[in-house]
Amino acid sequence: MFDPTSLRVALGVVVMLAVLHSLGKVRRIWPNSAPVWWGAGLIVTVVSLMLDGLGNGSPVQWLTVPLGNAAGVVAVLCVYNAGASLLDRRPMWVAQGAIVVGALGTAALGEPGRDPWAGALYLLVVLAGVYTAIGVTMASALLYARAHMPEVSRTGRQALGAFAVGALALAVMYLIRTAAFVLHGPESTAFATDQGAGLTALIQTAAVALTTLAIGAAAEERLRADLERRATTDELTAVLARGEVLARIERARDGTPDCTDAIVLCDVDRFKEINDGWGHAAGDRALVAFADAWRSVLGPQDVIGRLGGDEFVVMLHDVDEAGAVARVREASCRLASEDCASGRPAPSVSHGIAMLAGDTVPTVAIGRADMALYEAKAAGGGAIHVAHRSEPAREQ
Incomplete structure (x- = not known):
């Protein structure tokens, strides 16, 4: 149905452009941390894909599988932190550290030297769960802003909506892949072909492009609101200037x-x-x-x-x-x-x-x-x- 190689190349190009876009945003709107987290997530995603490619069937597979799984978890947590920073929430370091350790542990216990899918179920569940949390959080923030925060501009609301759509699309994809993995196994047609690399790369490409633009727009909106607040509010007492x-x-x-x-x-x-x-x-x-x-x-x-x-x-x-x-x-x-x-x-x-x-x-x-x-x-x-x-x- 899809040419996996071509779609993965397209995904790589989009990720590279997204990283450059995020770095440009970092320079313009520092110290807003959303583009920083998003750019870090994209870079770690590339590292995860490289580890998967290098370790598949090689003598170092016992090492690259756990590291690749952990990198995949770190990447999605970076995306979560990007969304959290837009809502003025701090990273939950202890919980996130435990999730990363879980990725390493489940892969190591699954004999990664023989099984390239060691720890894959844990990884799929984490990806589906975190992307669902991101999508629901962004959608809830959008609904709250529409109902109670008229000062949030149309651009800001559109950015939250785009972020929510991108995250929920990835959540649905990983939920389907998790079900196919559990019901049919990683070598089955349902997992490897019908829901395999080609479709995954296509959805990831669209989601990366959409979310990159959304985070950039949302971060710009936050900067505008912060500058407006500083111009109209007394810094010491927080009353109007x-x-x-x-x-x-x-x-x-x-x-x-x-x-x-x-x-x-x-x-x-x-x-x-x-x-x-x-x-x-x-x-x-x-x-x-x-x-x-x-x-x-x-x-x-x-x-x-x-x-x-x-x-x-x-x-x-x-x-x-x-x-x-x-x-x-x-x-x-x-x-x-x-x-x-x-x-x-x-x-x-x-x-x-x-x-x-x-x-x-x-x-x-x-x-x-x-x-x-x-x-x-x-x-x-x-x-x-x-x-x-x-x-x-x-x-x-």
Whole structure:
């Protein structure tokens, strides 16, 4: 049905091109590890095929069969790790090491010097199982992204889908070959011809090409998302960066002009004293604790960002003045319960509030909140001042 030799040559060419493609991706998007794992898997696959070819009927078959089986297992585990890295999962070193040792052990116990198929059943089961796990994992990730992660682009979803299809195609192939091996034996027509080298090489060629493109596209998408996150997120506190938070406030007001929102400017009191007296690491911990305290009281449409230094801005959506003051006090209570600097009590924070309603321009409200914050700081800190109110609401 298929010419095995021609298809194996085609597979070799595709694998070589895939390795070059992966190396190019590694140079462009390092340190994303998916192309690294995929390229390593392709190289180890070539090594496995070479060991199979060198050892077949030769005096060193007793050595090449176990090593070839182990290399085949290592190759599929590299593919698994490539997929796992796209989902921010780490390799399971102990379990994977045990699987590789199992490949060596089953081949060695099967008298590989006489039987070139020693340990083959174990290898087929591992290949079928791991490719099934990869396909199911990628398909599940795709479904989850479609339902819950609208930020994942169409390219990213297509890459996950292609990866899943390639892995499941290989899983089905190895499941069929495993069944043929068990039911008819390795020398049977069902295993050697109907499901033999030609068909295997054809499916592997298509799967390698598809998966190479999928992993490259997915890794590029991850890089794009990471660069976007770095550009829009404050690295220390993980809240929005200055430009992004101001843009989000503008967009939020454009989308809900009839709601009354509150702009809250926050400034850590005597922050320089924390840095000078306890060190900059303590100051960083104080800022992180402050951001965490506020995040814990935000609603789904609220926004928080760092303007710079120890100054933050919060937009509370659809809230009146009393509600805004109550939310500030709640965040302050959360912060007060944390020791931010190695036993030092959490610092006090001054807050300035300005209400944002109707056609009020957000930048104007931010300016009014800044004036209120200045009044809170002038009063000694640790206070809440609302714009155009003469009496401050002291934090409890």
